[in-house]
Amino acid sequence: MAAGGVAMLLVAASTSLTAWLMKPAVDDVLAAGDTTMMWVVGLGLPGAFALKGISNYMQRASMLYAGLGMVATARARLFRHLMALDLAFFQRHPTGDLTSRLIIDLDTLRSTITSTGIALGRDVATLVSLITTLLVMDWRLSLVGLMIFPVLVLPVAALGRRARRRATDLQETLGHYDALLHQAFEGVRVVKIFGTPERERTRLHGVVLRLFGAMVQVERIKILSAFLIELASGIAVALVVLYGGHRVIDGTTTAGTFFAFITALILAYRPIKKLGHMSAVLQEGVAVLDRLFAILDTRPELREAPDARPLAVSDGAIRLEDVRVSHAETTRSALDGITLDIPAGQTVALVGPSGAGKTTVLNLVARLRDPSAGRVCIDGQDIRGATLESLWRHVALVTQDVTLFEGTVLENILFGAPDAVDPRAPSAEERARAETAARNADAHAFIAALPEGYDTQIGESGLRLSGGQRQRIAIARAMVKDAPILLLDEATAALDRETERRVQTALERLGRGRTTLVVAHRLATVRHADRICVLEAGRIVEEGDHDSLLARGGLYARLWAGQGGA
Ligand SMILES: Nc1ncnc2c1ncn2[C@@H]1O[C@H](COP(=O)(O)OP(=O)(O)OP(=O)(O)O)[C@@H](O)[C@H]1O
Ligand SMILES: [Mg+2]
Structure with a gap:
């Protein structure tokens, strides 16, 4: 993070340096024909660009690292939190909606953090540095050139609020979309046999259209705010050309200052545009955070007593x-x-x-x-x-609808072992215990006949097994638990x-x-x-x-x- 901060300041300084070098380029090299200065500027410019490139890279890398780290922590924390919630919560929330929060929402958060996190500090620093440069070079001209931007604050903020509402819609629609896909894939047999693929398609189509609408809305706001800033920048440059040109003709300022000024203004355009764009992206991130906090704030209804x-x-x-x-x-x-x-x-x-x-x-x-x-x-x-x-x-439990997990038969049986250290690398003793349980559950014969016996991957929810086979694995699991x-x-x-x-x-x-x-x-x-x-x-x-x-x-x-x- 500290390295990121230093790199950020270096980006800002090198950007301003580029603008500064325009003054000697015009006044000393072009107007006065100073060859030494020509070399200084000629070497200084690539130097400034190289510095900017390197510090840019360093800053991105450190911000990415921090941002992705935050998302990784959030993923783990959310999962832990969800698993602590009670049965009633899971009966109320569709699985697709929950998975979409862990996958889509967190991914949106990741892109918000990495894109705005990277840009925010750097663009603000660059902008401050460029504005200082402008003010030092010619404060009157600066005021004329920059006066248009404060006018932008209100409309851009209003757009940001709208962006947030739209982003909430978008996240919710994505949740529906996910839930729908989940249902259709899990229930593929029922959907086919009951002749409802057409209906599922229509339902999906409806959600896809809504998704399309929501995405267009979100993007339109981003484009609109970019347009506003573009327009303002055009006006700013026009004002500078008019007023600055007047001053150069007057002789109150040099052509070099004028060019350096225009360069700095053009360089400022990018960070300004990004900051405007960022307000929309940030609002999207805030919308996601709202949704995530709604989950994190859910307390299990079924709780341990404080003095349990x-x-x-x-x-x-x-x-x-x-x-x-x-x-x-x-x-x-x-x-x-x-x-x-x-x-x-x-x-x-x-x-x-x-x-x-x-x-x-x-x-x-x-x-x-x-x-x-x-x-x-x-x-x-x-x-x-x-x-x-x-x-x-x-307590050992065999439920009415058997749950098997992605993994091998052995892992699924040892899932119930109280002291299994690592079900993925079971000891010989644990293997023997699983096998005894399987024999007692009358499951040994069919397990032994599987392609890789106890080490056969039974796939998502044990879909490759028959109902009775799944049930016998669940019984073996309960037997191993020895409760x-x-x-x-x-x-x-x-x-x-x-x-x-x-x-x-x-x-x-x-x-x-x-x-x-x-x-x-x-x-x-x-x-x-x-x-x-x-x-x-x-x-x-x-x-x-x-x-x-x-x-x-x-x-x-x-x-x-x-x-x-x-
Ligand atoms: N999460 C829930 N929300 C609302 N009602 C529920 C919920 N879970 C169960 N019920 C209701 O509680 C009643 C008892 O359900 P329960 O699952 O205990 O029945 P059961 O005797 O096990 O039936 P079965 O033999 O069909 O498994 C049912 O009327 C059911 O509709
Ligand atoms: Mg029941």
Whole structure:
């Protein structure tokens, strides 16, 4: 930065030097025929240009370094911040919008920082130096030449404000564009089969047109402010020629001063124009910063208590006390007073119609969401008083929609290993552990058949695997984690009966000695659970083991009969 500052001053000084040298060039060399001066000027000019070029380079390089460094820090910081936000935030914001902020917004910020950061200091310094040069050479002429510029301040500032509004529009439209692309690519199968490529194209076309309009608006403002400055410069030069010419003819000033003056004025044109242009670019940067700060200012609704302590898990007993959950967007509550005791080491199954609130219960236990009323305790401690890290360390989760990550099968399984140092370079012991888990999840056979076995890249979200294969990798991941609390949400739903039975046995083995909360639609998979809770519309309507629930002849018995009694 310091070197950048020195370089900036050198650029300013060398630019003014170029203008200064015009005076002896005209007065001493051309008018008086002084050959020594001819050499001085002849060598001085390339010297001044070389100095300007070198210091320009140094200044750009140091500013770029600083600017890009800032953007890199911002990227990391934003990502960290986003990852700390809760589930509700991600359900509210489309992924495309968020990625566009991390990619497009930060890139706009980068170009703002590098272009204005580089130019701002240098152009201001150059301008100050040139104006000083002008004033020293002939202050009367300077006042005449420069008087047009203060008039420009107001319109250029007004344009800048407009630029900022337009830039905000532009960023938002870019977000829509990104979200749309994301959706179309991710859902490519649905889009094709449902015959909607045409509709997606039309939608995209609409956004592209809006994008076009917004970009034109932004650029038009830049062009307009450039035009204003150009016009003002023309007027300034005209005034100088008229008044200065008059003074040269009068004999009050020399032709050399006149030429040096015009040179300095022409040299000043560029920084002035850039500064005018910059006001628009800067406004664009400010618009982006506004959007980024809006994210940085979002606090997670779900927060650690200031005095949060690590959760002391002895055996993982779970207790839900009259918990209620209502989503802001809906009037009906997702959970309407659930009380549930899961003694340590037991397996409790949650069954019931779709939308009954089963996944919501799991989300509460894992504290991915807080209840609107009531509390959730693990081993007698309210989980809201525990650090999130300590809670999550003790919980393994298989979600309803399996998430796999870009990377190898092995990495995806070891993702769950609590003490994996570097999942990209696993030790032999970790490999063995992953393989055992995969065997238990009945995944070993198909993994071994992949082109590179455990080291096969499964690509974005595991798209190269079948639904059942993905699910078994997720189960292996949960097994590797070896946590005292196990949450399974439809973990075997995508498997055929035969595989399901094998995985089921493994899960039962895994669940031994752990507190397990398992959600299932296929009742046969949970008939051996210690207790089965039947949920309907956010309430527990029946509770008991398989046989007693059948004997009751209620909702469970009906569901069971509906599944063919097996
Ligand atoms: N983010 C959300 N915003 C608003 N409502 C939600 C949200 N998430 C879930 N719900 C609602 O909460 C209720 C319970 O949802 P939940 O996902 O717990 O059901 P579920 O029993 O797991 O159903 P399924 O068997 O289909 O998975 C549903 O009515 C659902 O519409
Ligand atoms: Mg669910």
